[in-house]
Structure formats: C-alpha cells, structure tokens
Amino acid sequence: MPDRRMPVGDVGWDDRGMGGLRSDPKLVTVLGRAFRCLVCDHGLFWSRQVKLSTTSASSFDLVWGNRSATGLICARCGYVHEFAGRERPALWSAKVGYPEGTES
Numbered sequence: 001m002p003d004r005r006m007p008v009g010d011v012g013w014d015d016r017g018m019g020g021l022r023s024d025p026k027l028v029t030v031l032g033r034a035f036r037c038l039v040c041d042h043g044l045f046w047s048r049q050v051k052l053s054t055t056s057a058s059s060f061d062l063v064w065g066n067r068s069a070t071g072l073i074c075a076r077c078g079y080v081h082e083f084a085g086r087e088r089p090a091l092w093s094a095k096v097g098y099p100e101g102t103e104s
C-alpha cells in the first residue's frame with residue numbers, strides 16, 4: 001500500500017515537527033518587529049510553507065531563491081498572511097514571549 005498521507009502544516013523549521021495546526025500558535029516577528037494580524041490585530045499564528053504557483057521563467061528563483069512562501073494563519077480570524085521574500089518571519093513560543101529588543 002502506498003502511503004497516501006499528505007504533508008500538512010509546518011515543515012519543521014519552526015515547529016520541530018509538532019504537527020501543524022494541532023500545535024500551539026506562535027508569536028511572530030518580521031524584521032525584528034512584532035507582527036500582528038492585519039484583520040483583527042491578533043498576535044498568535046500558525047505557520048505553514050506555501051508553494052507558489054509561479055509557472056514562468058527562472059528569474060523568480062534567481063531573485064527569491066526558491067518558490068515557497070511562509071504562510072502565517074491568524075489563530076483568531078484565520079486570515080493567511082504570506083511572505084515570499086528572503087527575510088522570513090521568526091516564530092516565538094507564546095509561553096516565552098517576544099525576544100528582547102522586539103519593536104511593538
């Protein structure tokens with residue numbers, strides 16, 4: 001029997017394989033600043049890697065390095081924020097809080 005399980009949720013860079021949406025939502029910083037939901041101003045998110053549906057030339061790869069984006073799903077309203085640049089959001093345990101020096 002082939003294994004039909006599909007990858008869901010996180011790919012391990014932030015959650016150490018804890019299991020996507022079943023894990024606790026995290027605090028997020030982007031470029032050293034606390035990130036909040038654009039819709040409801042909530043501060044906790046689940047993350048997952050998102051494949052971008054770019055079909056054209058490799059210039060995209062040259063610019064961005066790869067074709068995946070980091071999706072942050074608001075734990076309150078569910079709005080998905082996507083980051084496709086080199087600087088990806090950093091996730092922090094809600095129990096520990098933002099790192100020192102984070103701008104709010």
Ligand SMILES: [Zn+2]
Pocket residue numbers: 037038039040041042074075076077078079
């Ligand atoms: Zn929200």
